Amino acid sequence: MTKVITAITAQKRNTQRLNISLDGEYAFSLDRLTAAWLKVGRKLSxxxxxxxxxxxxxxxxxxxxxxxxxxxxxxxxxxxxxxxxxxxxxxxxxxxxxxxxxxxxxNDPRFAQDWIDNRVSFRPRSQTQLRFELRNKGLSEDLIEDALQEADLDDIELACVAGKKLVGRYARLGWLDFRQKLGAALARRGFSYETVRSVTRQLWDECQTQTPARDQ
Incomplete structure (x- = not known):
């Protein structure tokens, strides 16, 4: 059954969209370009x-x-x-x-690369954690692996970058507290036990050369 266009009015909040009324009742809205051929009185099938x-x-x-x-x-x-x-x-x-x-x-390939680049630059985490995050975004395993290979990441380097962003919080602690707190922070970012152990020791040694000795 055909219906007749009885009104075409611009929306108040978006004048580029038009409200279309059929047989005296609102029916739908369209952008101006799509609605250009519609006129009041026209019949629609x-x-x-x-x-x-x-x-x-x-x-x-x-x-x-x-x-x-x-x-x-x-x-x-x-x-x-x-x-x-x-x-x-x-x-x-x-x-x-x-x-x-x-x-x-x-663009999923670009999304994956941008996600990795952003994490590496601002909040470094392990490749395992990056895989987990990208899976949660619905990306395929092949796409994730391609993006990680393209990024050419190394977990030790990532953990060092992450640790250096955090180390200032713990720089005045003794070794045991330093190791526990920094290690826990790195572990939450998905780094393995071996990586955490190596990096916490390395960063502790660097702190030792820059600040007075602490209890070890």
Whole structure:
């Protein structure tokens, strides 16, 4: 059954989107470009209405996705879960994800490399911990391994960088407390017992050359 467009009005908060009313009732909203061919009095078939409603839902989902990306980059799996949690259908979610990928707003290989680079620069942790984090973001094992190989990381070096960021907190402690506190902090970042033992000793020795001797 056809319906007649009875009103086309701009939204108050977003004048680039138009509210479309059919037979006197609000039906859906569209961006101005999509709605350019619509006029008051035009009749729409059921198929046309469904198509326009799908475009409306896809546009709403895409704008939601852009807001989600405004906080930080996202993996494809993160975005899919977000859209699903917001109630969008699998079809709409896939359409939006394809569009985001086409516009290079989602790129899992780049996401993995950027995640690793950010961690190494600001909050170093072990390769084991990085793998765990990237798995939680929904990345495949092959992609994770490729990213780690590309980064060419070494756990001893990572632990040293992490330890040097933390060592100031414990520099005035005796050896046993220093080892326990710094070791625990490094262990929480996924470093192995052997790596923690080696790095805590190395950093302790460096502290010894810079500050007065403590009880050992």
């Amino acid at each position: 059921p198929e046309e209405i469904v198509s326009l409603q799908e475009k409306d839902e896809q546009e709403v989902a895409f704008n939601r996705a852009l807001r989600y990306l405004s906080y930080r980059a996202r993996s494809e799996a993160e975005m899919r879960k977000y859209l699903s949690d917001k109630g969008f259908s699998d079809h709409v979610s896939q359409t939006v994800i394809d569009r985001l990928k086409d516009e290079r707003l989602i």
